[in-house]
Amino acid sequence: MTNKQFAIVGGGIGGLTLGIALQRKGFNVTIFEAAPTLKPLGAGLTLAGNAVKALIEIGIADQVLQTGKVLEALLIKDEKGNILTQTNAEALSRKFGIINSFSIHRGDLQAILLRELTPGTLITGKRLLDFNQTSSGITLSFEDGTSVSTDYLIACDGIHSPVRKKLIPQAKTRYSGYTCWRAVIDELPSSINASETSETWGKGSRFDIVPLAHNKLYWFACVNAAQNDPALRSYKIPDLLTYFGNYHRPVSDILKKTQSEQLIWSDIIDLKPIKKFAFGKIVLAGDAAHATTPNMGQGACMAIEDAVVLTNCIEEYSTAEEAFQKFEEKRITRTTKIVNDSWVIGKVAQLENSLLMALRNTAIRLTPPSVSEKQVKFLVDVSLS
Numbered sequence: 001m002t003n004k005q006f007a008i009v010g011g012g013i014g015g016l017t018l019g020i021a022l023q024r025k026g027f028n029v030t031i032f033e034a035a036p037t038l039k040p041l042g043a044g045l046t047l048a049g050n051a052v053k054a055l056i057e058i059g060i061a062d063q064v065l066q067t068g069k070v071l072e073a074l075l076i077k078d079e080k081g082n083i084l085t086q087t088n089a090e091a092l093s094r095k096f097g098i099i100n101s102f103s104i105h106r107g108d109l110q111a112i113l114l115r116e117l118t119p120g121t122l123i124t125g126k127r128l129l130d131f132n133q134t135s136s137g138i139t140l141s142f143e144d145g146t147s148v149s150t151d152y153l154i155a156c157d158g159i160h161s162p163v164r165k166k167l168i169p170q171a172k173t174r175y176s177g178y179t180c181w182r183a184v185i186d187e188l189p190s191s192i193n194a195s196e197t198s199e200t201w202g203k204g205s206r207f208d209i210v211p212l213a214h215n216k217l218y219w220f221a222c223v224n225a226a227q228n229d230p231a232l233r234s235y236k237i238p239d240l241l242t243y244f245g246n247y248h249r250p251v252s253d254i255l256k257k258t259q260s261e262q263l264i265w266s267d268i269i270d271l272k273p274i275k276k277f278a279f280g281k282i283v284l285a286g287d288a289a290h291a292t293t294p295n296m297g298q299g300a301c302m303a304i305e306d307a308v309v310l311t312n313c314i315e316e317y318s319t320a321e322e323a324f325q326k327f328e329e330k331r332i333t334r335t336t337k338i339v340n341d342s343w344v345i346g347k348v349a350q351l352e353n354s355l356l357m358a359l360r361n362t363a364i365r366l367t368p369p370s371v372s373e374k375q376v377k378f379l380v381d382v383s384l385s
């Protein structure tokens with residue numbers, strides 16, 4: 001299929017990684033991105049061993065790992081700061097032979113991916129409005145009035161994917177019941193252990209602290225709320241200081257070091273798992289296929305896995321239609337499980353009934369380390385072939 005043209009719609013983490021993976025196997029790729037330019041926006045990300053495994057296979061793991069920060073421990077605390085559980089990520093990395101948890105600024109990851117693409121691959125300012133699939137190929141129509149013919153279309157156009165909406169109009173995004181603020185600050189408070197990431201579970205709210213490279217820190221905070229609440233949308237740092245006033249230090253120190261203009265706000269939504277990714281010459285990947293809540297830190301990881309599995313399928317099978325079908329078969333069970341598990345973890349983390357919270361906290365304290373080890377094993381055991 002090296003004589004065929006693959007169009008990827010969407011230049012997010014999924015589309016860019018897939019573009020690199022396909023190019024490195026000799027396929028012709030063009031990425032069409034709606035944004036006029038790709039700015040290094042966003043906050044932080046944690047990537048797990050499954051993403052590292054996929055990045056190694058593509059050949060870009062060193063660049064990504066050098067720019068990120070390896071995290072040695074993951075802690076869950078109650079709002080007073082008592083540790084409910086602690087996962088020794090370093091020991092798990094040694095056990096599974098792969099770095100298991102690292103953080104990176106989204107903008108830094110994007111910059112690496114852009115550098116690794118062949119110049120000219122990404123065309124920005126191209127918002128796809130419609131497409132038409134025939135027996136000979138696909139025509140893509142863009143908002144700027146232009147159209148392009150391609151052999152195959154890979155939709156990496158995110159959770160609100162216009163491609164998916166046309167192919168599966170009945171697919172639905174779901175509001176999780178909690179809204180989220182996040183930011184990156186340039187200075188790690190001295191009370192924070194730079195090699196640990198922690199998540200504090202309060203009453204219907206939580207606060208995550210993720211150290212980044214170069215002494216930066218990424219945090220995100222979730223609170224139970226009605227969807228699209230205009231009051232919460234306009235929250236500033238003083239509002240968050242009040243909301244998280246009963247949380248242990250250094251939560252207030254981190255908020256005080258954040259400017260209100262740095263806040264990124266969004267309601268947390270996912271895509272109710274769909275049963276089909278492949279549609280003839282078109283396939284869905286990344287968030288377009290299986291957007292998840294951020295509770296397991298797996299959305300971008302799965303998009304990176306997709307890039308490798310899809311490229312390997314395209315290399316192995318003689319037609320893209322067959323390759324896309326095999327990709328769907330290989331990916332749907334795993335991605336559905338992660339989306340559903342993450343949904344449940346979010347419900348547990350966001351509990352607001354005091355009795356249920358106390359039961360949950362006791363259960364977490366009593367959970368043996370073998371449980372988190374099992375989850376890590378499931379993630380790193382991903383089959384990429």
Ligand SMILES: Cc1cc2nc3c(=O)[nH]c(=O)nc-3n(C[C@H](O)[C@H](O)[C@H](O)COP(=O)(O)OP(=O)(O)OC[C@H]3O[C@@H](n4cnc5c(N)ncnc54)[C@H](O)[C@@H]3O)c2cc1C
Nearest residue numbers: 010012013014034046128157158286287294297299300301
């Ligand atoms: C608060 C939060 C925290 C998260 N933390 C983590 C984490 O720690 N670890 C992790 O692995 N994941 C995390 N995720 C998930 C992760 O951000 C996503 O899963 C990942 O970015 C998906 O990548 P994607 O390329 O599939 O989609 P996107 O990043 O959404 O990219 C889609 C691209 O398509 C473009 N596009 C859309 N429509 C069109 C169109 N019509 N024409 C052309 N282009 C179009 C968009 O402009 C965009 O660039 C988090 C998500 C949230 C909300």
